[in-house]
Amino acid sequence: MxxxxxxxxxxxxxxxxxxxxxxxxxxxxxxxxxxxxxxxxxxxxxxxxxxxVPGFIDVHTHGAVNVDVNGATAEDLDKISYFFALQGTTSWLCSILTDTKEQTLWCIDQYNKHKNQECNGAKLMGIHLEGPFLAPEYKGAMPEHLLIEPDMELIKEYQTAANGDVKYITVSPEVEGIPDCIDDLKELGIVVAIGHSGADYDIAMKSINNGATSATHTFNAMKLMHQHFPAIAGAVLESDIYCEAICDGRHLHPGIVRLLIKTKGIDKVVAVTDSIMATGLPDGNYKLGVNDVVVVDGDAKLANGGARAGSTLTTINALKNLMEFTKRPLEEVIVLLTKNPATMLGLYDKIGSISxxxxxxxxxxxxxxxxxxxxxxxxxxxx
The missing domain is CATH 2.30.40.10 (Urease, subunit C, domain 1)
Incomplete structure (x- = not known):
């Protein structure tokens, strides 16, 4: 019916x-x-x-329930969508970690197949490319040998393959040519986020002034602020762009979550999970793209080097954490998972509120x- x-x-x-x-x-x-x-x-x-409440929107996630987006078939994407829906997520972007051109195109093909079939779960509304135009010094879980300077023909090929459904991309402002190609990315219909970056204040602010809309997992894989050298973190805080926040209590101290909301305003913070395939599963050994990841007490870290590698967070737990961290009521913090991500992506006319x-x-x-x-x-x- x-x-x-x-x-x-x-x-x-x-x-x-x-x-x-x-x-x-x-x-x-x-x-x-x-x-x-x-x-x-x-x-x-x-x-x-x-x-x-409105359905939750997750714009940055790499997987769940033993499925990694970089290796997910169309049926695997169904599994993620179903699990996410049970956690309150109704819309999401699949985040493709920096990979080879061939594998990225394969991921896009699987996305297309998923989109064209019936799905019993959250709506997969597009693709987030986390890279490949990122700074090696702040690569996090990115394979360094696959990080490159801007190549608009490559992005056009990805966007054409995705039928315009590459909705979001993370770039590093200090990578040569990035500030000047942000407008080109936007013309392709892609919302631009800055992150994985050690950019100084001026180059970060140039990227923001040129049209960057968001900051990827703010304060994580990012040069932090110094009183004499505000860096990218200072530019992100001072400007009006949106700030992603991983509210699992590990990536950001609760006090930093409160400070971020107080500084930016509650309408400019977007709660994300940055979840990986281990989400919804016990501790153990997992993958994030080409990387081996070890999860202990729910904390995901690279097997090689021990850097934090995504999270095991769900949207409903992010909501509960936000309420606990900030002592704000549900009706105040819910926008971080609904209205704010919808507005950031230009989709608030369709999703993000009960209207x-x-x-x-x-x-x-x-x-x-x-x-x-x-x-x-x-x-x-x-x-």
Whole structure:
């Protein structure tokens, strides 16, 4: 049935909760009302006055449930999407770690196959390229021999192969030519983030002024601020760009999360997971692209060198951590996982809030903020 009423919910709209029913037709929110009237042909889902919030959006993740995006088939992407939906994620970008041209094109091909088939899970809305135009000194888990200077023909080839669905890219401002090619990347329909970088303040600010929109996992794999040399971190804090934040308590101290929100404003911070294939699984040995990763107590690190390599964070745990770290209520911090990433990607007309005309991407939370139900474009994702 394509017609659904979600009844008796505390619905999050306009920054607060109000009791209402949500009427959904063909995956779109048609009405938010206190009087549904006689709608006999509608399926009814009664949430018994639990909270209904917009579906979570994760713009930076490398996988989960033993699937690494760089090696994921179309069916593997389904597995990630299903797991994510159970955590409250309704939309996500698959983050392809810097890899060979051949493997990157293979990943894009698998994305296309996934997009063209039915999926029982979160909507995979596009691709995030983390590299390859990154600084070797701040490469993190990137294979150094595959890091290159800007090659717009390569990105055009990727974008053509993806039918325009490369939505987001991470670049390092200090890589020669990057500031001047940001406008070209934007013309291809790609939102540009700066990160994996030791750039000084001036070159970072030049990239921001030239159109960079976001900072990748702020403060991680990034030269930090000094009072005489603000560096990229200082430019990111001073400017109006969005800041990704991995709120797992490991990548950022809770005090830094609070400081970031206080400095940037709550509407400019985007919570991401940067999750890897170990997410949802026990400690052990895993992969992140070409890298071997060891997970101990949920903390993922490179087997060679011990640098932190992504996370095992989920979006619902990021939300709970944000509430704990900041002591702010749900209605304040929820935007970091909904409105902010949607706005950053230019998709707020479709997702990111519970509004008439938008996709019915919804999450039902109990009083402990556990996920009770997830709806992706009006379809309930069942355990």
């Amino acid at each position: 394509n017609h659904l009423i979600i009844k008796n919910g505390n619905v999050y709209t306009d920054g607060s909760f109000k009791k209402a029913d949500i009427i959904i037709k063909d995956g779109i929110i048609k009405e938010i009302t206190s009087d549904t009237g006689n709608l006999e042909d509608f399926e009814v889902f009664d949430v018994n006055e639990q909270n209904i 008439v005309g938008k996709y019915a991407d919804l999450v039902v939370l109990n009083k402990d903020n556990d996920v009770i139900a997830t709806f992706v474009q009006g379809k309930r994702i069942m355990k």
